Amino acid sequence: KLLRVGSREAEKITRRLPPGRRGWPLIGDSLNWYNAVASSHPSQFVEEMGKRYGRIFSCSLFGKWAVVSADPNFNRFVMQNEGKLFQSSYPKSFRDLVGKNGVITVQGEQQRKLHGIASNMMSLEKLKFLFLNDIQMVMLQTLSNFGDNQVISLQNVCRKVAINLMVNQLLGVSNEAEINEMAQLFSDFVDGCLSVPINLPGSAYHIAMKAREKIISKINKIIAMHRQQGAPRISNGVLGRLLEEDSLPDEAVADFIINLLFAGNETTSKTMLFAIYFLTRCPKATKQLLEEHDALRSSSGEEMLTWQDYKAMPFTQCVIDETLRLGGIAIWLMREAKEDVKYQDYVIPKGCFVVPFLSAVHLDENVFKGAVNFNPWRWMDPENEIKGKRNWRTSALYAPFGGGARFCPGAELARLQIALFLHYFVTTYRWTQVKEDRMSFFPSARLVNGFEIRLSRRQEEDMKQKI
Numbered sequence: 221k222l223l224r225v226g227s228r229e230a231e232k233i234t235r236r237l238p239p240g241r242r243g244w245p246l247i248g249d250s251l252n253w254y255n256a257v258a259s260s261h262p263s264q265f266v267e268e269m270g271k272r273y274g275r276i277f278s279c280s281l282f283g284k285w286a287v288v289s290a291d292p293n294f295n296r297f298v299m300q301n302e303g304k305l306f307q308s309s310y311p312k313s314f315r316d317l318v319g320k321n322g323v324i325t326v327q328g329e330q331q332r333k334l335h336g337i338a339s340n341m342m343s344l345e346k347l348k349f350l351f352l353n354d355i356q357m358v359m360l361q362t363l364s365n366f367g368d369n370q371v372i373s374l375q376n377v378c379r380k381v382a383i384n385l386m387v388n389q390l391l392g393v394s395n396e397a398e399i400n401e402m403a404q405l406f407s408d409f410v411d412g413c414l415s416v417p418i419n420l421p422g423s424a425y426h427i428a429m430k431a432r433e434k435i436i437s438k439i440n441k442i443i444a445m446h447r448q449q450g451a452p453r454i455s456n457g458v459l460g461r462l463l464e465e466d467s468l469p470d471e472a473v474a475d476f477i478i479n480l481l482f483a484g485n486e487t488t489s490k491t492m493l494f495a496i497y498f499l500t501r502c503p504k505a506t507k508q509l510l511e512e513h514d515a516l517r518s519s520s521g522e523e524m525l526t527w528q529d530y531k532a533m534p535f536t537q538c539v540i541d542e543t544l545r546l547g548g549i550a551i552w553l554m555r556e557a558k559e560d561v562k563y564q565d566y567v568i569p570k571g572c573f574v575v576p577f578l579s580a581v582h583l584d585e586n587v588f589k590g591a592v593n594f595n596p597w598r599w600m601d602p603e604n605e606i607k608g609k610r611n612w613r614t615s616a617l618y619a620p621f622g623g624g625a626r627f628c629p630g631a632e633l634a635r636l637q638i639a640l641f642l643h644y645f646v647t648t649y650r651w652t653q654v655k656e657d658r659m660s661f662f663p664s665a666r667l668v669n670g671f672e673i674r675l676s677r678r679q680e681e682d683m684k685q686k687i
């Protein structure tokens with residue numbers, strides 16, 4: 221139970237909280253928080269408070285006391301102490317939707333077990349031998365058929381790409397018609413997770429709850445078929461492998477899959493989108509990226525890229541790192557103190573909401589020079605390598621995939637998907653933006669106008685230039 225502002229218990233212990241303020245009665249700083257995340261600069265509120273009170277400060281958010289941090293060491297301390305001093309904390313409505321038995325919502329021993337299974341399902345070996353070709357097949361299905369001069373909302377296209385990837389990789393479905401059928405359910409589900417949680421008929425939350433039931437029933441049918449046949453029927457997809465390896469009791473399988481769907485869908489789709497958004501504003505980077513990918517095409521001569529090709533994309537990796545830094549989708553984490561936690565001179569009381577604000581560190585001018593600019597070359601600077609800043613698994617200064625016991629098990633998979641998306645997109649099309657746009661992080665990361673672009677197919681464009 222989180223600590224309620226104004227309760228006697230809270231009054232007693234808030235004296236030793238990090239400095240801060242209580243803000244307006246009831247709403248506290250919730251509106252300032254909302255205004256910042258709805259803008260293109262989500263860490264604005266945290267920066268302003270930081271100037272006044274320091275990088276770790278307290279405030280009242282949504283009726284609860286919260287300790288918010290833009291301090292890399294404190295953020296790391298919180299992540300490293302997951303399950304011991306802190307634990308993740310989500311509203312009940314969200315837990316009901318993603319499922320009570322999935323890795324995101326469970327704690328302690330159960331979380332570690334499910335996290336281990338998720339990491340195993342998305343290990344480098346599996347990416348190399350199982351995911352690499354499937355991802356490319358989905359890219360070819362979803363990206364290759366736009367006509368010359370066609371105007372698209374790239375936000376919608378990236379969403380479709382990510383949803384289709386999820387259907388294919390989680391359920392092992394590769395038939396296009398079957399993918400499309402499940403994609404609608406997945407899409408309804410993800411929409412509801414990101415919506416205001418009001419369970420009235422017709423609301424996004426309500427539709428998502430229904431989609432959840434249908435997804436579970438589909439998963440259970442697949443499980444039943446698998447058990448009946450007694451032999452592995454599905455060799456592809458996380459679901460098939462879970463059943464073959466008997467990693468989980470049947471009743472825990474659906475929530476496990478749904479958790480991966482929630483955690484992996486929006487994050488990957490918006491990183492793809494933001495990468496192209498940033499590249500559009502930086503032609504020099506687009507040119508360098510294209511050269512890297514054209515070289516891969518001509519050297520392999522194959523339609524599909526190989527693992528060696530993937531490993532030969534150093535600039536693409538910089539573009540991905542820079543996109544995650546500047547447009548990081550998981551901009552903050554949600555935790556609560558499990559007990560009174562002493563940190564430096566402060567005491568963070570049991571039940572207090574704790575928010576490691578990752579993107580405030582990523583946008584800190586003292587950590588990244590020219591922090592608000594898209595500069596993929598910064599990651600080639602030996603300084604960033606030497607200081608270990610770039611190591612997204614361990615760095616306190618750059619943690620787009622979190623850290624500690626809840627470190628993103630899908631990080632390598634996400635990077636592979638984004639790199640392959642960039643490959644197929646930039647080698648197939650040229651594009652021009654047709655409508656102004658800007659980032660917002662409310663209700664979730666997005667471009668407010670969907671990023672409308674006009675495409676021209678590269679071969680045709682190149683031919684015209686030759687004539």
Ligand code: HEM
Pocket residue numbers: 308323324325331335338479480481483484485487488491544549550553554620621622623625626627628629630631633634635
């Ligand atoms: C660019 C894409 C992605 C980003 C930026 C991202 C970021 C993150 C972050 C920051 C966390 C930690 C959350 C916390 O500590 O509370 C996390 C956890 C998680 N991610 Fe990702 N993620 C991405 C893609 C994926 C993909 C593709 C999958 C799987 C299909 C995935 C599955 C998960 C799961 C299951 C967790 C929960 C782990 C746990 O609680 O033990 N993520 N992700």
